[in-house]
Amino acid sequence: MNRKLRVGVVGVGGISSEHHLPHWKSSPHVELVALCDIDSDRLQKQAAKHGLKETYTDWHELIERVDLDLIDIATPNEMHAPIAMAALDLSKHVLCEKPMATSAVDAKRMLDLAEQRGRKLQINHHFRFDRTFRDLVAFSSPADLGVPYFAHARWHRRRRVPTAPTFLQSSLSGGGPMLDLGVHVIDLAMMLMGFPKPVSVSASSGTHLARRSDLGGDWGDWDPLAFEVEDFAVALFRFQTGATLFVETSWLGFHDKPEEWFVRVLGTKGGLHWPEGLVVQESNKIPRTTHLTGSATRSPYEQSVHGFVEAIIHDQKVPIPPGESLEVVRMVEAAYISARVGREVPIDDVD
Ligand SMILES: NC(=O)c1ccc[n+]([C@@H]2O[C@H](COP(=O)([O-])OP(=O)(O)OC[C@H]3O[C@@H](n4cnc5c(N)ncnc54)[C@H](O)[C@@H]3O)[C@@H](O)[C@H]2O)c1
Structure with missing residues (x-):
């Protein structure tokens, strides 16, 4: 052009x-x-x-x-x-x-x-372009990570509720923290795991605190009566490979930190920790932890x-293949279904 x-x-x-x-x-x-x-x-x-x-x-x-x-x-x-x-x-x-x-x-x-x-x-x-994450991706190979068998992804906020209707009104947002924050950390975990095929999920979600009028937010007050989505959601995904991924998300909860997010992947040859940038390995009975600091970048x-x-x-x-973003939506949608029906559900292909 x-x-x-x-x-x-x-x-x-x-x-x-x-x-x-x-x-x-x-x-x-x-x-x-x-x-x-x-x-x-x-x-x-x-x-x-x-x-x-x-x-x-x-x-x-x-x-x-x-x-x-x-x-x-x-x-x-x-x-x-x-x-x-x-x-x-x-x-x-x-x-x-x-x-x-x-x-x-x-x-x-x-x-x-x-x-x-x-x-x-x-x-x-955009988190795919985080400098530490990019360095960790280089260690997600079979040589360094081995076969990934478990990942743990978390994004919790103590009292950081986005107050705009964009996020709280379900006809605008379509979901709460599992959709808003979960898609980021699921995407990162999936990338480090090599996008295994998800087969089922067992999830739970609820609006446990956000409709109370005695709780405030770091980003201002919201209308408790207009809060239509969940404030907390967790999900355990199973993959065709036998691996599992546990995801936790919340906008509001009695956590010890204002905000905490991470993705940790365990493989048969190593472990990867984001955002800390840790590669945890062992050779000849000597444990080794490499700290990746990430190179300066835009x-x-x-x-x-x-x-x-x-x-x-x-x-x-394109740098972020849309087929992978579709897979993340498929997983979150299935998690919401599981939470609604209260049991593990299959994650079906979409035609
Ligand atoms: N990549 C990230 O980390 C990241 C961070 C924040 C938000 N987001 C996403 O970005 C999107 C917007 O979030 P935001 O924080 O900017 O919300 P926002 O409420 O600040 O902005 C949304 C804007 O869209 C406008 N809008 C609503 N309906 C419209 C319509 N029909 N036509 C034209 N404009 C319309 C609103 O007036 C508003 O100005 C959301 O999907 C959110 O998930 C992504």
Whole structure:
């Protein structure tokens, strides 16, 4: 492609204004053309900040512009699939925030449409570009990790509840911390484990604290009566390989730390710990722990955005394969089903 990619962004809230718009602007291969948001004050503020004149409050009008090559979606979760499918159908490339969708069927439709239209699709699982994580991936090989047989992924928050309806209203978010935070750590654990095929899950979720009016949040108060999703969820996934993955998530809970997240993988030759960057091994009866500090690098968000642009320009595979993001959605959806019915459920393929 000899000209710049022309980009339109749908949703200019927290993540978009902090971590998308600056990286579109900093890419030498991109012209940021137009913004869309249903909140016109926010829209005009971001348009002014980035010197843009073209703004929309209806995403249909934005994506129908024939001069746009790429649509960036940073709206509430439930809007990801409808906007992505419409944009892909119009042969736009799509960068979409996580989670890919709130159902595996929708995520599969997005994947299929991208293939049919020959367009690139990437979901912004930006933690994959965390510098320590990238170094750990190099140790996830059979030579260093061996056969992975267990992983433990956690993202707990003591009192950090996202207060916006984007997250708390189920018709916008599609789920609570298992969908919001779980998709990140599941994605990282799956990557270190080599994306084994999930076969079943037993999960539990509940709104144990968030509807109480005597509890506050580090990020402000929320309306307890409008809190429609879970505040806590755990899941044990089984894989075809015999391996298991235990995932814990919460936005609110009596934890000892304000926030804690990690992914730990046990294999037959070693153990991997993120974000600590530890590789735990033993040879000739001598235990060894290597501490990876991660090499200095650009922001993970910047790498996700710029990596996607490079993949389009050079017609290469996108850095975060959307088929893997679909697998994560499939797992989370099955976990919610298991929690609802109160027993282990199979994780079926989506056709
Ligand atoms: N990669 C990450 O680590 C990360 C971090 C935060 C949020 N996110 C994801 O980004 C998305 C947005 O989160 P946020 O924190 O920016 O939320 P936010 O509420 O700050 O922003 C969402 C924006 O979308 C706008 N919007 C809602 N419906 C719309 C519609 N129909 N058309 C156009 N605009 C619409 C809202 O007005 C708002 O400005 C969510 O899917 C969230 O999961 C990802």
